[in-house]
Amino acid sequence: ESDVSDRLTLESVRDSLIRQEDSIVFSLIERARFPLNAPTYDPSYFSMPGSYGSLVELVVKQTEAVQAKAGRYENPEEHPFFPDDLPPSQVPPHKYPRVLNPAAVFVNVNKKIWDVYFNKLLPLFVAPGDDGNYASTAARDLECLQVLSRRIHYGKLVAEVKFRDEWTHYEPAIRARDKKTLMDLLTAPAVEKAVKKRVAKKARIFGQEVKVGDDSDENKGKYKVDPAVVSRFYGDWVIPLTKDVEVQYLLHRLD
Numbered sequence: 505e506s507d508v509s510d511r512l513t514l515e516s517v518r519d520s521l522i523r524q525e526d527s528i529v530f531s532l533i534e535r536a537r538f539p540l541n542a543p544t545y546d547p548s549y550f551s552m553p554g555s556y557g558s559l560v561e562l563v564v565k566q567t568e569a570v571q572a573k574a575g576r577y578e579n580p581e582e583h584p585f586f587p588d589d590l591p592p593s594q595v596p597p598h599k600y601p602r603v604l605n606p607a608a609v610f611v612n613v614n615k616k617i618w619d620v621y622f623n624k625l626l627p628l629f630v631a632p633g634d635d636g637n638y639a640s641t642a643a644r645d646l647e648c649l650q651v652l653s654r655r656i657h658y659g660k661l662v663a664e665v666k667f668r669d670e671w672t673h674y675e676p677a678i679r680a681r682d683k684k685t686l687m688d689l690l691t692a693p694a695v696e697k698a699v700k701k702r703v704a705k706k707a708r709i710f711g712q713e714v715k716v717g718d719d720s721d722e723n724k725g726k727y728k729v730d731p732a733v734v735s736r737f738y739g740d741w742v743i744p745l746t747k748d749v750e751v752q753y754l755l756h757r758l759d
């Protein structure tokens with residue numbers, strides 16, 4: 505099997521992040537089909553044996569258990585939200601390319617992603633209201649959580665590539681545990697600017713009303729998810745959390 509590292513470049517990992525933007529925008533569009541549906545998140549809405557808390561926690565925990573048996577978390581790019589008590593994989597092991605330093609496994613920011621998604625993003629992009637579709641709503645929330653988690657933890661791969669390209673700059677900062685210098689070294693303002701612009705454009709294009717027979721631009725600024733909300737979410741949370749993952753990974757890189 506060819507050495508993965510000769511295919512792993514900053515350009516290739518950035519291309520993957522660009523492709524993941526599509527999945528993130530579409531997952532938000534699909535969640536926005538439902539109103540807030542607050543009982544989904546209310547621990548007092550239902551009770552069943554086993555401490556599940558809210559309905560969304562039940563759906564996430566049980567879905568992650570099934571996906572763990574199917575081998576999902578054998579992939580180093582995947583991170584469960586409830587890692588405790590996950591069942592072992594039941595499928596033949598797949599040889600994932602070993603790119604990351606094994607210490608990468610300690611970097612997991614899913615608790616923060618959970619908090620930010622439900623408390624900062626969700627109220628901004630879904631309509632108020634309750635249509636009773638709580639199980640479907642929870643399934644859409646899980647899709648959003650998983651695609652955001654994959655994107656943000658991709659910061660490990662980005663950091664690995666940057667380390668390999670410029671290890672003489674990174675090594676002293678890692679040994680000095682100098683997070684500020686590490687953050688300065690890995691930050692690419694022009695790329696961040698382009699990311700924020702592109703995700704807003706994708707939200708406009710993917711979320712527009714498609715009319716047939718009349719090509720006039722009748723969208724009148726109506727989109728399934730507000731492009732400005734998507735762009736601001738990337739700027740305020742997705743990019744900063746990705747960079748936190750990069751810094752945390754680099755701090756473990758020489759373990």
Ligand SMILES: C=C(O[C@@H]1C=C(C(=O)O)C=C[C@H]1O)C(=O)O
Nearest residue numbers: 662690691692695696699743746
């Ligand atoms: C992911 C990268 O690292 C940083 C994080 C970025 C992001 O989360 O979109 C973009 C540029 C960098 O500041 C990168 O350099 O591509």
